[in-house]
Amino acid sequence: MATGVLARRLRALVGDDGVVDADDVLLVYECDGYTLERAAPELVVLPRTPAETSAVVRLLAEERIAFVPRGAGTGLSGGTLPLAAPVMVCTSRLREIESIDLRNRRLVAQAGVVNSWVTRAVQGDRLLYAPDPSSQTACTIGGNVAENSGGPHTLKYGVTVNHVLGVELVLPSGEVVRLGGAVEDRPGPDLVGFVVGSEGTLGITTRATLRLVRAPEAVRTLLAIFDSVDAASEAVSDVIASGIVPAALEMMDRLVLQAVEQAFSAGFPADAGAVLLVELDGPAAGLEEQAEAVSAVCRRNGSREIRVARDEAERALLWKARKRAFGAVGRLAPNYCTQDGVVPRSRLPEIVRAIAATAERHRLRIGNLLHAGDGNIHPVILFDERDADEVRRVIEAGHEILAACVALGGSLSGEHGIGVEKIGQMPLLFSPDDLLAMTRLKAVFDPEGRANPHKVVPDAKVCVEARTPRRQAAM
Amino acid sequence: MSAPPGDHAAALAALASELGADAVREAGPGDLVDGVAPFAVVRPADAEQARRAVAIAARGRIALVASGRGRHLSIGAPPRHLGLLLRMDRVDRVVEHHAADMTVTVEAGCTLAALDERLRRAGQWLPLDPPAPAETTVGGLVAANLAGPLRASQGGVRDLLLGIETVSGEGVVVRGGGRVVKNVAGYDLPRLHVGALGSLGVVLAATFKTVPVPAREGAVEVEVASPREACDLALAMRDAFEPAWLELVAEDGGPATRVVFGCAGLPPEVACGLLLARAEADRPGHHAVEVEDAAARRAELAAFPLREAAAILRVSTLPDRTGLALESLARAARDCGVRAPLSAQVASGIARAAIPDAVAVAPVLRALRARREDPDAAVVVERASAGVKPRLVGDADPWGDPGESLSLVRGVKRALDPGGILSPGRLPGGV
Ligand SMILES: Cc1cc2nc3c(=O)[nH]c(=O)nc-3n(C[C@H](O)[C@H](O)[C@H](O)COP(=O)(O)OP(=O)(O)OC[C@H]3O[C@@H](n4cnc5c(N)ncnc54)[C@H](O)[C@@H]3O)c2cc1C
Numbered sequence: 075m076a077t078g079v080l081a082r083r084l085r086a087l088v089g090d091d092g093v094v095d096a097d098d099v100l101l102v103y104e105c106d107g108y109t110l111e112r113a114a115p116e117l118v119v120l121p122r123t124p125a126e127t128s129a130v131v132r133l134l135a136e137e138r139i140a141f142v143p144r145g146a147g148t149g150l151s152g153g154t155l156p157l158a159a160p161v162m163v164c165t166s167r168l169r170e171i172e173s174i175d176l177r178n179r180r181l182v183a184q185a186g187v188v189n190s191w192v193t194r195a196v197q198g199d200r201l202l203y204a205p206d207p208s209s210q211t212a213c214t215i216g217g218n219v220a221e222n223s224g225g226p227h228t229l230k231y232g233v234t235v236n237h238v239l240g241v242e243l244v245l246p247s248g249e250v251v252r253l254g255g256a257v258e259d260r261p262g263p264d265l266v267g268f269v270v271g272s273e274g275t276l277g278i279t280t281r282a283t284l285r286l287v288r289a290p291e292a293v294r295t296l297l298a299i300f301d302s303v304d305a306a307s308e309a310v311s312d313v314i315a316s317g318i319v320p321a322a323l324e325m326m327d328r329l330v331l332q333a334v335e336q337a338f339s340a341g342f343p344a345d346a347g348a349v350l351l352v353e354l355d356g357p358a359a360g361l362e363e364q365a366e367a368v369s370a371v372c373r374r375n376g377s378r379e380i381r382v383a384r385d386e387a388e389r390a391l392l393w394k395a396r397k398r399a400f401g402a403v404g405r406l407a408p409n410y411c412t413q414d415g416v417v418p419r420s421r422l423p424e425i426v427r428a429i430a431a432t433a434e435r436h437r438l439r440i441g442n443l444l445h446a447g448d449g450n451i452h453p454v455i456l457f458d459e460r461d462a463d464e465v466r467r468v469i470e471a472g473h474e475i476l477a478a479c480v481a482l483g484g485s486l487s488g489e490h491g492i493g494v495e496k497i498g499q500m501p502l503l504f505s506p507d508d509l510l511a512m513t514r515l516k517a518v519f520d521p522e523g524r525a526n527p528h529k530v531v532p533d534a535k536v537c538v539e540a541r542t543p544r545r546q547a548a549m
Numbered sequence: 550m551s552a553p554p555g556d557h558a559a560a561l562a563a564l565a566s567e568l569g570a571d572a573v574r575e576a577g578p579g580d581l582v583d584g585v586a587p588f589a590v591v592r593p594a595d596a597e598q599a600r601r602a603v604a605i606a607a608r609g610r611i612a613l614v615a616s617g618r619g620r621h622l623s624i625g626a627p628p629r630h631l632g633l634l635l636r637m638d639r640v641d642r643v644v645e646h647h648a649a650d651m652t653v654t655v656e657a658g659c660t661l662a663a664l665d666e667r668l669r670r671a672g673q674w675l676p677l678d679p680p681a682p683a684e685t686t687v688g689g690l691v692a693a694n695l696a697g698p699l700r701a702s703q704g705g706v707r708d709l710l711l712g713i714e715t716v717s718g719e720g721v722v723v724r725g726g727g728r729v730v731k732n733v734a735g736y737d738l739p740r741l742h743v744g745a746l747g748s749l750g751v752v753l754a755a756t757f758k759t760v761p762v763p764a765r766e767g768a769v770e771v772e773v774a775s776p777r778e779a780c781d782l783a784l785a786m787r788d789a790f791e792p793a794w795l796e797l798v799a800e801d802g803g804p805a806t807r808v809v810f811g812c813a814g815l816p817p818e819v820a821c822g823l824l825l826a827r828a829e830a831d832r833p834g835h836h837a838v839e840v841e842d843a844a845a846r847r848a849e850l851a852a853f854p855l856r857e858a859a860a861i862l863r864v865s866t867l868p869d870r871t872g873l874a875l876e877s878l879a880r881a882a883r884d885c886g887v888r889a890p891l892s893a894q895v896a897s898g899i900a901r902a903a904i905p906d907a908v909a910v911a912p913v914l915r916a917l918r919a920r921r922e923d924p925d926a927a928v929v930v931e932r933a934s935a936g937v938k939p940r941l942v943g944d945a946d947p948w949g950d951p952g953e954s955l956s957l958v959r960g961v962k963r964a965l966d967p968g969g970i971l972s973p974g975r976l977p978g979g980v
């Protein structure tokens with residue numbers, strides 16, 4: 075079908091303002107938070123309701139048109155990059171929180187609801203939605219479900235999948251299935267768990283039933299300052315081994331600290347090698363003992379100073395600095411990209427050393443932001459995209475870092491997803507048989523391969539270089 | 550999706566020659582799976598032998614059911630066909646416990662008691678407490694999605710499972726997940742196997758998150774007049790202090806029902822929790838008492854699903870409807886002339902009744918399903934003793950309505966077990 079005809083038929087379903095087909099506006103959708111590769115879709119369609127979403131997908135099914143789902147476009151692995159998918163279906167207008175059940179601690183949100191709205195809706199009742207990606211004021215529940223997103227506090231509370239009880243999924247055929255729901259433990263295999271983290275390749279999520287948790291009665295937030303990343307990493311391992319489970323355990327290295335300090339004046343010592351941001355929460359009883367135990371572990375590992383946030387304002391400042399650290403580091407160079415590898419937590423010192431070596435080898439500046447308690451690293455690589463040679467080195471360095479994570483017993487991604495960015499490296503982690511099983515499982519939901527094609531699982535028969543005329547392939 | 554009976558003699562010969570004669574024997578009367586007899590029992594010595602056994606079954610199109618120690622085999626519908634019983638209890642190594650990473654990789658045949666013993670040496674545990682840990686294996690834990698009272702605070706199998714190694718219905722090793730605590734690389738195969746009753750793969754090994762054993766555990770207990778009152782009180786106690794576990798129990802079928810509230814953590818936390826819970830419970834007319842050995846009481850409550858009974862019925866519902874669910878179970882049982890001991894896990898919304906009499910099981914189940922007092926609830930037969938399952942057909946099927954995901958479940962089954970040899974027919978909808 076010609077694009078113009080399709081646009082007209084889609085407008086009939088979602089309203090005139092629900093279809094974007096002007097070239098200049100389409101540019102907005104040419105990439106998400108992963109900016110190394112760009113491609114605009116031919117059309118963007120923005121349904122207003124779950125029902126409109128299934129109507130749109132049914133039309134695309136009739137015409138056998140492939141599509142890529144999109145939420146807020148904050149993804150960091152290029153999951154929304156259209157590859158052989160002319161239409162982008164954006165769920166950001168599905169913004170309703172449909173129901174709140176305080177007693178049972180459940181909330182039903184449409185896919186376009188922004189993460190932080192959920193907690194805001196129940197805050198007054200001393201509940202919260204635990205997964206708190208740093209992008210939480212922008213990213214959507216649909217995107218969170220697709221990426222199985224984490225956040226600083228997922229160390230104690232678990233990631234998105236631990237808090238999603240049900241999803242409504244529009245299959246690529248347009249058929250709607252409700253998986254799971256408010257009631258736990260339905261008989262049969264855990265399809266909800268399978269759909270969470272599937273990166274929009276199985277269909278479009280329109281609603282999710284979320285689990286709420288009790289807001290902690292009390293919180294202690296500590297900042298432990300170290301002279302070296304090594305010492306801080308050893309402290310992380312020791313805190314975990316001590317049997318205390320902090321709510322959050324984050325690390326920032328010198329480069330990140332300096333950037334953050336420039337941007338927010340949060341009082342971070344610019345000469346420190348690394349800091350740990352440790353948060354403990356729970357009932358007030360016992361919290362002080364835990365804070366002291368953590369402080370003792372940090373001191374034993376050479377922490378030169380430990381500061382305790384004295385009030386909510388100080389705590390908020392520390393977290394603001396941490397949550398906006400990507401942006402702050404980004405100001406140091408024209409462009410930046412981040413990696414999302416994971417290592418077993420006791421291997422943190424080794425991976426941090428490996429990253430430093432990689433930076434040196436490729437003559438790159440790399441800062442480190444780590445969800446240290448989870449072993450989830452976020453090296454931030456600075457570059458200038460006008461420098462083609464530097465771009466090439468950035469991509470190579472990223473691959474090396476991820477390969478090092480896998481070699482240490484870790485994984486390619488802790489929370490940002492495979493997308494297009496890491497698809498070529500999936501064979502590092504999985505055997506051909508594992509990947510074949512995944513390919514077959516995808517086909518159960520999407521037999522024609524029309525939902526977010528060429529993502530997550532590499533095409534078995536096509537070699538990586540020949541797949542698409544992408545920048546990675548072109549080099 | 551139904552596998553033909555296959556060539557038994559050829560399979561036996563292949564098994565004996567590839568695995569050794571001592572790994573294979575003919576089945577006896579003690580090897581029934583839900584009343585269905587296999588022709589042989591295979592006991593592989595290690596994971597590679599298990600893989601080969603499945604490959605041989607795949608080649609011969611012989612249906613098989615994997616089993617740990619046979620303790621929870623009656624969960625689900627009886628298998629449609631059965632040739633081999635694959636006993637995994639010799640594949641039982643704790644592969645690696647990385648105490649500093651707080652993860653453990655363990656083979657499917659290891660019992661939870663053995664695993665626990667190992668983890669406790671490092672002050673850690675896997676906080677899942679299904680009944681009979683000494684007779685429950687890791688494979689059965691995952692396949693049957695078993696959990697106990699601790700689920701209220703620690704989550705279920707799906708929340709602790711990080712990685713899995715399985716053999717598909719084609720005899721191919723398929724792995725998913727990994728051994729790090731946070732991992733989104735690729736589709737989530739591990740969770741797909743949770744609750745799949747071994748129908749999507751034979752579990753060879755699994756990796757779990759471990760957690761520190763809490764320094765102290767404490768509990769208070771109070772008896773109130775009815776299940777619904779107990780449920781309301783339990784939720785009020787939960788709102789006063791977040792429990793580690795929260796159970797209701799009515800040993801003689803009610804109406805009097807006990808609320809048992811457990812908390813765990815550092816000593817001051819536990820003391821504070823018990824104080825607040827008691828303050829909530831001490832209302833005119835009843836009085837909360839502290840439980841002497843909280844962990845022992847928890848284990849006792851966890852064992853409810855294994856108690857002597859013709860069948861255990863389980864209702865999954867919302868937390869605040871568990872009281873209602875218990876009352877429906879009690880009434881349905883009474884209407885059929887039996888008194889059924891009751892128990893519930895309030896925070897997870899699970900209510901159970903132990904139906905003492907084999908002839909009462911199907912009528913109670915039908916009555917509950919027909920009345921549909923709670924439209925969101927799912928009523929299933931969690932286990933049944935020998936001879937009961939054949940009566941559970943039609944509207945008394947052990948699973949009830951398979952729900953709208955049935956065609957996807959069928960597809961998933963075909964993707965991982967195209968020949969339909971793994972536990973055929975045991976899942977909802979006859980998958
Ligand atoms: C500054 C910054 C900080 C971040 N911090 C974190 C962090 O701490 N933790 C973390 O985990 N992530 C983080 N992220 C990554 C990102 O925010 C998350 O992956 C988020 O969940 C993406 O949500 P989104 O709505 O923007 O989705 P998008 O970027 O629009 O899409 C992401 C993927 O989800 C799919 N998708 C979106 N909506 C749907 C739907 N309705 N149905 C099916 N598929 C859908 C898309 O196809 C795509 O594959 C950060 C990003 C930025 C820019």
Ligand SMILES: Cc1cc2nc3c(=O)[nH]c(=O)nc-3n(C[C@H](O)[C@H](O)[C@H](O)COP(=O)(O)OP(=O)(O)OC[C@H]3O[C@@H](n4cnc5c(N)ncnc54)[C@H](O)[C@@H]3O)c2cc1C
Nearest residue numbers: 615616617618619620621622623657688689692747752933
């Ligand atoms: C005192 C007592 C009371 C009992 N009461 C009852 C009763 O009331 N009702 C009753 O029915 N039974 C009862 N039993 C148990 C019964 O006798 C059988 O032992 C039981 O039916 C078998 O359960 P299991 O734990 O061995 O199953 P498991 O072997 O643990 O298997 C559980 C599930 O997991 C699957 N599985 C196991 N291992 C794997 C693997 N590696 N990979 C994939 N899937 C796997 C199995 O196929 C099965 O679906 C009782 C036993 C005793 C001793």
